[in-house]
Amino acid sequence: MLPPDDAEAADAPRxxxxxxxxxxxxxxxxxxxxGAEVTLKGDPGPFAEGHVVGGTIDLRSAVAARPxxxxxxxxxxxxxxxxxxxxxxxxxx
Numbered sequence: 001m002l003p004p005d006d007a008e009a010a011d012a013p014r015x016x017x018x019x020x021x022x023x024x025x026x027x028x029x030x031x032x033x034x035g036a037e038v039t040l041k042g043d044p045g046p047f048a049e050g051h052v053v054g055g056t057i058d059l060r061s062a063v064a065a066r067p068x069x070x071x072x073x074x075x076x077x078x079x080x081x082x083x084x085x086x087x088x089x090x091x092x093x
Contacts, residue, residue, distance in 0.1 A: 015042030034077025055081025
């Protein structure tokens with residue numbers, strides 16, 4: 001992402017992101033889940049017609065309902081989302 005005043009911003013591809021789902025929760029049994037789904041539309045190849053990129057992860061934690069458990073699952077879930085986005089961009093022509 002480039003700031004609007006960056007010299008390269010005028011030539012950079014534009015992508016709109018619409019967050020469909022973004023959640024982290026504990027559903028019992030010491031298991032925390034994160035999920036995200038974002039619809040991306042814009043100039044780069046796979047996004048011209050809109051493309052959904054997601055990331056999910058389930059983690060077990062012995063420390064139930066502690067803030068660190070939610071931070072951990074959200075961080076790792078976002079890492080998965082970024083890896084999926086990167087793979088989508090690299091696969092595009």
